[in-house]
Amino acid sequence: MSFTIPRTQKAAVVSTAGATLDTIKTDHPVKTQAELAPGECLVKLECTGVCHTDLHAALGDWPVAANTPLIGGHEGVGIIVAIGNNTGHCPVKLGDRIGxxxxxxxxxxxxxxxxxxxxxxxxxxxxxxxxxGTFAQYVVSYVNHVTPIPEGFDSNAAASILCAGVTTYRAIKYSNTAAGDWIVLPGAGGGLGHLAVQYARTCGLRVIAIDTGAAKKKLCLSLGAEAWIDFKESKNIVKEIKALTGGEGAHAAVITATSGAGYEQAVSYLRAGGTLMAVGLPGTATFDSSIFFTVFKSINIHGSYVGNRQDAVEALDIAARGDVKCHFELKELGDLESTYEGMQNGTVAGRVVLNMKD
Incomplete structure (x- = not known):
């Protein structure tokens, strides 16, 4: 099996973090097979998800800056079209569809x-x-870390599972919960949150979704959330959660929101022995909560950062069986800037996936 590889491609490039958002270039170079190092592979992209992390990389507003100039993106699905020479014990082959x-x-x-x-x-x-990354038609990746996409699973549907899905799945997996427990999901209507609702339901958890807006409320309830709290309308989120959970509070909270407020409230509405899974990455916010009640209530605080290779396989398998569905809008690479604007304004319900096919 062989593939024709062009010398140039279309790609969205961040020239300098913070100076501008991605610039679409049509003449960005593509590595040849001979230029690939051992362990590298070249992937022809079919699609890629857009994540809030990509926006942080472009804006340069995290404590750690991205390496620029840079092609952003990290939720890509495509076909392996070349593998570096002298790649030993290679787990993939030409033509494989991977993430x-x-x-x-x-x-x-x-x-x-x-x-x-x-x-x-x-x-x-x-x-x-x-x-x-994956905001390009071709991307160099690494054979030991690409993830096989289950046969029959739509590429566009699989894209966001590779980050938003894996991240929320792992957080729930390690949240010290059992079927029938209550879990609170701030940011539940967003790209990560709406997947967290579904993964929580597959674990038999009772979901309290927190977000704002009619569209996100409809989405969360349709996905199986048992209760909804609009943080802009609620007079007392902690009181509402305790009322919903019989007065004791929730067993766990997975914080995917990118603001500090979601973290600060969690210790107050978690029951004794509850677990706070810290997932969202606000750029400069700090976590300020009562040390006394964190200790007194035996609260567990667990940072959960994306997932490993096995988490990815498990998250994709669950989604491929139809138990989790990514709600996404399909757009083109040229729509990246307007997508970022929607993320900044909090108006993106679900996820955005970019078509990368010719």
């Missing part, structure tokens, strides 16, 4: 990798942040 995640590569041999925390590897490469 590219935020975690592009890791050493697989350090303590973090051996313990399943590949995302914390000191040598980790991050798609669309430290290495070029």
């Amino acid at each position: 590219i995640k935020w975690l592009a590569d890791s050493c697989l041999n350090c303590e973090h990798c051996r313990k399943g925390r590949e995302q914390n590897c000191p040598e980790a490469k991050l798609s669309g942040f430290t290495v070029d």
